[in-house]
Amino acid sequence: MKVGYTTQHMPFSPAVKARIFVRCARICCLCFKQCGTRIEAAHIVAEADDGPSDDENAIPLCFDCHEEIGSYNPRHPKGNKFTAVELVQRRDALYQLVEKGVIQAQIVAHRLGVIQQS
Numbered sequence: 001m002k003v004g005y006t007t008q009h010m011p012f013s014p015a016v017k018a019r020i021f022v023r024c025a026r027i028c029c030l031c032f033k034q035c036g037t038r039i040e041a042a043h044i045v046a047e048a049d050d051g052p053s054d055d056e057n058a059i060p061l062c063f064d065c066h067e068e069i070g071s072y073n074p075r076h077p078k079g080n081k082f083t084a085v086e087l088v089q090r091r092d093a094l095y096q097l098v099e100k101g102v103i104q105a106q107i108v109a110h111r112l113g114v115i116q117q118s
Helices: 014-023 063-070 084-099 102-117
Strands: 039-043 058-062
Touching: 014 039, 014 058, 014 084, 039 063, 058 063, 058 084, 084 102
Parallel strands: none
Antiparallel strands: 039 058
8 A cells, every 4th residue: 555545545446447448448538549458547536636446536548648637737837737527528428429339330430441441
């Protein structure tokens, strides 16, 4: 356990990760990149700010986007920080696209197009 962490500061459980990775089809909720195994469960509200490690506070991100949401420095602002509201909306929008089959259809169409162009 990390120094200064209480028992409520726990990483996401394997069950939470499995649920969110299925819901997003292992696609990053910010850049829409297909990640495969290169995907992480990020906290929308940081653990350090008492954010829970549950489905509602989780957002699936690629390594680059996970770094980006955690690297904003308010003492030296460049660009605009992702807000918790924006992260939730982006996550939920991708979840809906996956649930409706839109994302998978686009992936298949893209792959078929690449195959036909070869």
